[in-house]
Amino acid sequence: MRNILQKHLNLYFALAVVVFSFGAADSMAGGKAPKPPKQEWSFDGMFGTFDKAAAQRGFQVYQEVCAGCHSLRQIDFRHLAGIGYTEEQIKAFAAESEVTDGPDDEGEMFERSGIPADPLPSPFANDQAAAASNNGKVPPDLSLMNKARIGGADYVYALLTGYTDPPSGIEVPEGGSYNTYYPGHIIAMAAPLSDEGVEYQDGTKATVAQQANDVVTFLAWTAEPEMERRKSMGLKVLIFLFIFTALLYRVKKVVWKGAKLR
Amino acid sequence: MSTNPSKKFKNPMVNWIEYRLPIFSFLDNSLGSNYPTPKNLNYFWNFGSLAGITLGIMLVSGIVLAMHYTAHVDYAFDSVERIMRDVNYGWLIRYIHMNGGSMFFIVVYIHIFRGLYYGSYHAPRELLWMLGVFILLAMMATAFMGYVLPWGQMSFWGATVITNLFSAIPLVGDAIVTWLWGGFSVDNATLNRFFSLHYLMPFVIVGLVVLHIWALHVHSSNNPIGIDAKTEQDTLPFHPYYTVKDLYGLGVFLICYAFFVFYAPNFFGEPDNYIEANPLVTPAHIVPEWYFLPFYAILRAFTADFFLFAYTPISWIMSAKLAGVIAMFASILLLLLMPWLDGSNVKSSKFRPLYAMFFWIFLLNCVVLGIVGGKPAEGTWLYIGQFTTTYYFAHLLVIVPLVSRLEQPKTPPESISAAVTSTAQG
Ligand code: HEM
Numbered sequence A: 001m002r003n004i005l006q007k008h009l010n011l012y013f014a015l016a017v018v019v020f021s022f023g024a025a026d027s028m029a030g031g032k033a034p035k036p037p038k039q040e041w042s043f044d045g046m047f048g049t050f051d052k053a054a055a056q057r058g059f060q061v062y063q064e065v066c067a068g069c070h071s072l073r074q075i076d077f078r079h080l081a082g083i084g085y086t087e088e089q090i091k092a093f094a095a096e097s098e099v100t101d102g103p104d105d106e107g108e109m110f111e112r113s114g115i116p117a118d119p120l121p122s123p124f125a126n127d128q129a130a131a132a133s134n135n136g137k138v139p140p141d142l143s144l145m146n147k148a149r150i151g152g153a154d155y156v157y158a159l160l161t162g163y164t165d166p167p168s169g170i171e172v173p174e175g176g177s178y179n180t181y182y183p184g185h186i187i188a189m190a191a192p193l194s195d196e197g198v199e200y201q202d203g204t205k206a207t208v209a210q211q212a213n214d215v216v217t218f219l220a221w222t223a224e225p226e227m228e229r230r231k232s233m234g235l236k237v238l239i240f241l242f243i244f245t246a247l248l249y250r251v252k253k254v255v256w257k258g259a260k261l262r
Numbered sequence B: 001m002s003t004n005p006s007k008k009f010k011n012p013m014v015n016w017i018e019y020r021l022p023i024f025s026f027l028d029n030s031l032g033s034n035y036p037t038p039k040n041l042n043y044f045w046n047f048g049s050l051a052g053i054t055l056g057i058m059l060v061s062g063i064v065l066a067m068h069y070t071a072h073v074d075y076a077f078d079s080v081e082r083i084m085r086d087v088n089y090g091w092l093i094r095y096i097h098m099n100g101g102s103m104f105f106i107v108v109y110i111h112i113f114r115g116l117y118y119g120s121y122h123a124p125r126e127l128l129w130m131l132g133v134f135i136l137l138a139m140m141a142t143a144f145m146g147y148v149l150p151w152g153q154m155s156f157w158g159a160t161v162i163t164n165l166f167s168a169i170p171l172v173g174d175a176i177v178t179w180l181w182g183g184f185s186v187d188n189a190t191l192n193r194f195f196s197l198h199y200l201m202p203f204v205i206v207g208l209v210v211l212h213i214w215a216l217h218v219h220s221s222n223n224p225i226g227i228d229a230k231t232e233q234d235t236l237p238f239h240p241y242y243t244v245k246d247l248y249g250l251g252v253f254l255i256c257y258a259f260f261v262f263y264a265p266n267f268f269g270e271p272d273n274y275i276e277a278n279p280l281v282t283p284a285h286i287v288p289e290w291y292f293l294p295f296y297a298i299l300r301a302f303t304a305d306f307f308l309f310a311y312t313p314i315s316w317i318m319s320a321k322l323a324g325v326i327a328m329f330a331s332i333l334l335l336l337l338m339p340w341l342d343g344s345n346v347k348s349s350k351f352r353p354l355y356a357m358f359f360w361i362f363l364l365n366c367v368v369l370g371i372v373g374g375k376p377a378e379g380t381w382l383y384i385g386q387f388t389t390t391y392y393f394a395h396l397l398v399i400v401p402l403v404s405r406l407e408q409p410k411t412p413p414e415s416i417s418a419a420v421t422s423t424a425q426g
Helices: A002-029 A052-064 A077-083 A087-095 A127-132 A152-160 A208-223 A227-261 B012-020 B023-031 B043-068 B076-085 B090-118 B126-148 B153-168 B173-181 B188-219 B238-263 B290-301 B320-341 B353-373 B379-406 B416-425
Strands: A098-101 A110-113 B036-038 B235-237
Touching: A052 A077, A052 A208, A077 A087, A077 A208, A152 A208, A227 B090, A227 B238, B012 B023, B023 B188, B023 B238, B036 B238, B043 B076, B043 B090, B043 B188, B043 B238, B076 B090, B090 B126, B090 B238, B090 B290, B090 B353, B126 B153, B126 B188, B126 B290, B126 B320, B153 B173, B153 B188, B153 B320, B173 B188, B235 B238, B290 B320, B290 B353, B290 B379, B320 B379, B353 B379
Parallel strands: none
Antiparallel strands: A098 A110, B036 B235
């Protein structure tokens, strides 16, 4: 009986080893596209915050490059205070957009310039229009992009900087581009960034890597605008809980001393 | 729940109320100094109170979320983002609720395996155990419907896959699915009813928990050596001993919980659920929440060539898909029979080394099932899933009945106090 059991156990541990090594191999294969390399981000870790200057440059990249195709539906102009813009700057950004409002007292719709409470304007009226102008693929909304892909910020950065010539033998269809990090490699978005494609107001040199870094920092903020408050509150909560729990542990010890005497 | 009408308290106001509604003696008898509890409980006995507190946290956070949530396919996803961005502390409440679901299952799974190890389902606690299994089922239904509410890609496709399972029922399957959906696909009607039921079910759970605790208080807790308390020497009053111990456990639990809420809020989630539901785009891998993965693996193990299916009479009467659905439900419902499957007259695995070993293998088996559930059902993963599924049922239906009846257990100590003094000396 013992012997059979031992065999059974051995089989089991062998199985467990197989399962875990398969798991490892599986994640290495990673569905064809390579794992995006890990980057250093200002918002990483327990004490990470958004690099505001980078996020503002990233907003400029978004406005001048991505906004032609991608919406940012979850963001209103007023939210931009979160990356350090002043009320005046926000009013000025908003005023650049035209908004259809109404109906007024006569029942007519009218045009007015934007205010901070308006959402950022979307480039297309609907998905059909978006697809029609982009070879049949809808450019996805970018508000939550960093949270909506495995690999997060690292993935979006790798995607934006991952355009290369296709390896020989791979046919890239009309309207597609080859990207090392896109699952399946053929993406309907042409490389959006180019060196000096934007002129930064703060004089930073606008390489592709710099623009990608900045727009990804901006998108990290659009995805998790609460992150800085969350982390700083978390620290206070954890410090409180550690002290509180340590005290409870002492109280428990003292009370249970009584139990031994009973 | 007998109350003592002559009970006197110091405070006259309390006495006035007590005379008319004996709520103070009720509390004293359930959580107070008048509730004798075995004195040798270890920290695994903390998980019951943790589950209760987590249920409370889910209720409060859920009710606040419901004040800001819109159950409509066009607005649900955006309304959750409004909560995250514009509602004061909305992100905190949502992350508490979202991670609370996972915490709840972690706590309850530990609670259940505690019961399996120490034989807590044995007489006279059969109903207590069975109520627990019903709580697990109700939690699963609640969590499944809750996950649909934010209306992301996984919400939608998870709901589609799981509700479609009912189409395996012969003759009426398709009609049942249409009835569940309230239409011909997962759509607005489905979202609305899921919201309604997601609000209702937690209160059903509260009702079940009341019965669960009521049954618990009749015979009090089981304990690590599985001998019932006989004399006062075996017990301690619940208050202050276990109130303070439970509070300390709560502190440790909240540290873990807070870590996820503040520093890894999406650890348990799927990135795909931050993409709004789109019936025209199927995600590459549809996976349920982690706490369903072992059951998902059992469901998918049943393919046409799975030997447990193909070479048994099961294949004469039903499709592999239906067999999978039945197996999935059976894997939980079988737990109801534990008190009778386990024929040992000694409860705790401490005195049943052979049984204990099988317990650990079973636990490992469940973990492997969970891993398999998260992988595509093909190739080696499928075989591992079929092997572990077979073992899952073999454990409950063959190993437990046989081992519990054949193994000669060690002799447990005379009483709890005897055990406690002997470990103190030795
Ligand atoms: C047994 C307790 C409960 C469990 C296990 C549970 C589970 C869940 C889960 C897993 C989600 C999805 C979270 C996400 O991914 O965003 C959710 C969402 C939600 N739940 Fe609950 N829930 C419980 C109690 C309640 C209660 C009592 C309410 C009150 C009405 C409630 C209201 C909501 C609402 C409005 C949402 C959608 C908002 C959101 O997704 O964050 N829940 N629930």
